[in-house]
Amino acid sequence: MVMDLQTANRLLDDLAEELEIPDSRYEAAVRSYNSVGNWLRRSASVFAKTHVDVYSQGSFRLGTAIRPVTDEEDYDLDIVCEIFYDKELVTQEWLHRQLGEEMSAYAEAYSMTAPEHSNRVWTLHYADGAQFHMDVLPSVPDGRRTQVMPVSGYQTSDGTSVAITDQNHPNFGVRSRDWPVSNPKGYADWFVSRMRVARQRRLASLRERASVNVDQIPDYKVKTPLQSAVQILKRHRDMRFKDSPELRPRSIIITTLAAHAYQQEPTISEALVSILRRMDQYIETNGDQSRIPNPTNDRENFADAWSTNKELKDAFYDWLDTARLDFNAAAQELDPVRFTDILAPRMGRRLVEASTAKSRLLLESQRNSFRPVGPSLVARATAALVQLFDAPHRKPVRWATPPGGSTGWVAISSATCHPKGFRPFRFRSDGPPLPKRASLIFEADTDVAPPYRVYWQIVNTGQQARDARGLRGGFEEVSVVRGHLKREESTRYTGSHSIQCFIVKSDYCVARSEPFVVNID
Structure with missing residues (x-):
């Protein structure tokens, strides 16, 4: 049976909705990182006499977090602990170790397993019922001058850039002004700026339908086609590289290129097609070298690993070609059965079938108005x-x-x-x-x-x-x-x-x- 274009758009809308994480997960994430912040500010903390700012970064902050592929997998919550020390007066090693001791004490106090240690972060594992882990990044204010990034034209300032710890950095164990730098707040502000029109359109729609003040609606409920498109592309990436996760393109690469390519399209299907058509135009190339600059820190290249591992670069372009074919076909497909067969290999059959359930019911209710089509390949397969x-x-x-x-x-x-x-x-x-x-x-x-x-x-x-x-x-x-x-x-x-x-x-x-x-x- 063939359905109208409005129903075709709804198929991708429902797919994005099925990927959304429950409100309870967002609320639990906020409670968890606030709890860590309160712990670091308590009177017995080594940081008690210093200002501490704890906030989320990554997909939770950007509104692009997705449900895990399986019920056994965790949500990944990334947070920044910004400790207001002068980076010239402490070493990366000291800050990293001190935060690790605080996280160990926190884990013991809340009957959690001891935190795991890596080059940059400390990882807290919550109880099985919580189904998420938290990567805690130690940092201090960077204090660099305001500058305008040449690629994005976006202005970053002293108040958002942070210096972070990294055991692989040559100055990890010595006092120095030269620390690794990140800017999660600035990146989030840039990401929001790339969907400003779509966000205003969404807020206006909520204002018309909601009985509450839109200022009281949490940011994660104000979803734009850009955020939904990134969520869908991340799941497509996860499934495409299920058997070779070491080649999986980084989320920050997909998110950055998608935000550059987004042109305020009003629907998810239009956003996906537009983003996939244009996103590789924002990869800078110089011979065999590729650069995807951090829009708020031109010194950081999100594609730096491509120069030492060509397989990663090839994997990205292979994924992009596959995604273009999949979503161009899906965006034109008006039948939920065939829509499922197109996207199931790269999105997961259970997810896609759940997302098309409403459209399938609508199709059944309109059975007398449309011509029938044959059963899907999978429906009749071994x-x-x-x-x-x-x-x-x-x-x-x-x-x-x-x-x-x-x-x-x-x-x-x-x-x-x-x-x-x-x-x-x-x-x-x-x-x-x-x-x-x-x-x-x-x-x-x-x-x-x-x-x-x-x-x-x-x-x-x-x-x-x-x-x-x-x-x-x-x-x-x-x-x-x-x-x-x-x-x-x-x-x-x-x-x-x-x-x-x-x-x-x-x-x-x-x-x-x-x-x-x-x-x-």
């Missing part, structure tokens, strides 16, 4: 095919469907296994497991008249392929020899795998075969 269809590394189809739908058909007509030292045999889709180190030959038939181009998509799963960095999910073009559609593969990795044939003509996908599932023992 368990193995569902796993493959939802594989996060499975690339989305990059060709459009011709107006009016597919114009031909293609089907995998035969599959033959050639084990080493044994006679070849035919096998069926999702049949008994095949032996390792065998050759496979697939043949397909089509009624599409030449000329055309043939692509095969192989998607594999399993720990062996994952460990060997052998996960596949892209499209590979093959030549057509005398009208024969043929593909040779091998049984290298244990697990369930699929192969699918696509016929492309004039940049349209005019036919695609059903996925053929291959199980390997």
Whole structure:
């Protein structure tokens, strides 16, 4: 069934709403960092005679925090403890150690496990029911002069920049004016400035509908399309790199580029398409070097790790290409079933199905007004095919469907296994497991008249392929020899795998075969 454009926009609105963390989590976060602040200001604290400011940073402060992928994962709350010392009178090491001792005492007083230690922060783990941990960053006022950042044109001042501790810094153990610098308050102010018009529009809408003064509404409830778009992109990133988290693009990179690219679009779907189309324009390149400057501290490059690990840079651009394909298709999709099938591999099927539940009900209520469509691929698939269809590394189809739908058909007509030292045999889709180190030959038939181009998509799963960095999910073009559609593969990795044939003509996908599932023992 086809729905109107308003319903299509609602699909992405509902997806963003499903990603939102409950109000109770925000309230618990505020209580928790206020509690830490009160602890550091108590009379027995080593910082009792010094002004202490404790505040959140990162996604909680920006309104871009998302629900964890699973119920077993924690929310990550980042806070800054700004201790008003002159940084020339203390060392990073002393400040880091003193705050660590205070956090250890705090954890003991509240029957928590001892805090964990890392280069920059101390991590407090709350009880299982709280489902979050807190990264506590020691800092002092930076005291640098006001300056205007050349990239963003945003003004940062002495009152927002902080000097932080870092065990890897060369001056960690000595008194020096040279400390690592951060500016979470300034960054948050810059982020808000990038959505000022959309925020005013949202406040006006709340003012019309709410019976309370909008000044009494917490910031986290004033959600703009930019914030929702960042939340959706972060979840897409998390799922895409579920099997290789070490390559996952940093949230600060996605957030910064999205904020630069946002043009005050009024809907989430428009914001997503616009952001994804433009966000890489804000990456500075000089030969092999890439820079994504902190808009409030030009000395900080969020992409500095790309220069020493090219895989991180490649992973970002691979993710961006995938996101563009996924969300361009989803933004044009008017059917919640197909919308689910498009985004489930990169957003999580449970999340997307929950977000489309309301639209599915609306669709059912309008059943007599619209033409029916066939069941989704996943709805009629085997368990193995569902796993493959939802594989996060499975690339989305990059060709459009011709107006009016597919114009031909293609089907995998035969599959033959050639084990080493044994006679070849035919096998069926999702049949008994095949032996390792065998050759496979697939043949397909089509009624599409030449000329055309043939692509095969192989998607594999399993720990062996994952460990060997052998996960596949892209499209590979093959030549057509005398009208024969043929593909040779091998049984290298244990697990369930699929192969699918696509016929492309004039940049349209005019036919695609059903996925053929291959199980390997």
